[in-house]
Amino acid sequence: MKLYRTTRGAVVENDDRFFLISTADWDTLLNRDDLTQFLTEKISGLEPAFPELSGDELLAPIGKQEVWAAGVTYYRSRSARIEESKDAGGGSFYDRVYQADRPELFFKATPHRVVGHGADVRIRRDSMWNVPEPELTLVITAAGKIVGYTIGNDMSSRDIEGENPLYLPQAKTYDRSCALGPGILVTDVPLPPTTEIRLDILRQGETVFSGATALKEMKRTLPELVEFLYRESSFPDGCFLMTGTGVIPPDSFTLRSADEVRITIEPVGTLVNKVE
Ligand code: DO4
Numbered sequence: 001m002k003l004y005r006t007t008r009g010a011v012v013e014n015d016d017r018f019f020l021i022s023t024a025d026w027d028t029l030l031n032r033d034d035l036t037q038f039l040t041e042k043i044s045g046l047e048p049a050f051p052e053l054s055g056d057e058l059l060a061p062i063g064k065q066e067v068w069a070a071g072v073t074y075y076r077s078r079s080a081r082i083e084e085s086k087d088a089g090g091g092s093f094y095d096r097v098y099q100a101d102r103p104e105l106f107f108k109a110t111p112h113r114v115v116g117h118g119a120d121v122r123i124r125r126d127s128m129w130n131v132p133e134p135e136l137t138l139v140i141t142a143a144g145k146i147v148g149y150t151i152g153n154d155m156s157s158r159d160i161e162g163e164n165p166l167y168l169p170q171a172k173t174y175d176r177s178c179a180l181g182p183g184i185l186v187t188d189v190p191l192p193p194t195t196e197i198r199l200d201i202l203r204q205g206e207t208v209f210s211g212a213t214a215l216k217e218m219k220r221t222l223p224e225l226v227e228f229l230y231r232e233s234s235f236p237d238g239c240f241l242m243t244g245t246g247v248i249p250p251d252s253f254t255l256r257s258a259d260e261v262r263i264t265i266e267p268v269g270t271l272v273n274k275v276e
């Protein structure tokens with residue numbers, strides 16, 4: 001079952017049928033530990049409201065939640081980061097965090113820096129080397145329960161983070177640096193390890209990069225990431241946690257204005273954003 005935040009209100013998609021549900025606000029909904037059961041009961045006996053949902057109606061599936069991100073959770077991310085920071089003396093930090101018990105967790109975005117499906121993401125004007133990062137993103141309640149999954153794009157300025165790891169917040173957090181959507185796959189069943197996370201980048205309609213990874217390539221488990229994030233922080237409205245990238249274009253690649261970024265995670269959907 002999928003849940004969308006739309007211009008019409010909260011919409012549930014079940015078996016290719018779309019239901020408009022009357023509910024309290026989005027934040028209260030996302031914070032329900034019983035979200036799957038609640039939505040199942042909500043739509044039972046309801047007539048589908050419309051045959052399909054157009055992309056123009058979709059809003060980013062976020063209310064008041066903070067967006068956090070895990071880093072260096074895939075070997076590919078570890079290697080790319082070691083390479084990009086070697087001239088700056090990046091040393092062994094990325095390998096050490098890849099191996100360590102404690103994961104890298106960083107603050108990614110406040111809701112106003114997040115865009116939804118179809119909206120433009122941005123690259124920083126003071127950066128020359130930028131990539132999208134396709135990431136499975138967890139929807140977690142205040143109690144720390146994973147109630148759903150969405151798709152995230154962790155836009156990153158590689159020259160800024162490569163110059164000095166202390167610049168990470170500037171490389172990662174700026175206006176429209178984060179895309180989430182198109183909706184939320186609501187389920188209590190963990191995703192299979194074979195779940196594919198795919199990135200395609202198009203320039204004037206031509207594919208200029210394609211790559212994919214699978215959830216089983218991740219070094220960490222999803223509950224482990226949530227446990228560390230919630231150790232000494234409370235999230236009264238729940239939060240979104242991006243789980244790191246396993247797909248990074250070659251070092252010769254940088255995004256350009258008007259590029260289209262498509263991220264597909266099959267049970268969730270495809271998140272499409274243009275670069276402003
Ligand atoms: O350590 C820098 C950022 C890592 C990251 O965003 C990722 O691995 O996805």
Ligand code: MG
Nearest residue numbers: 133154244245
């Ligand atoms: Mg990332």
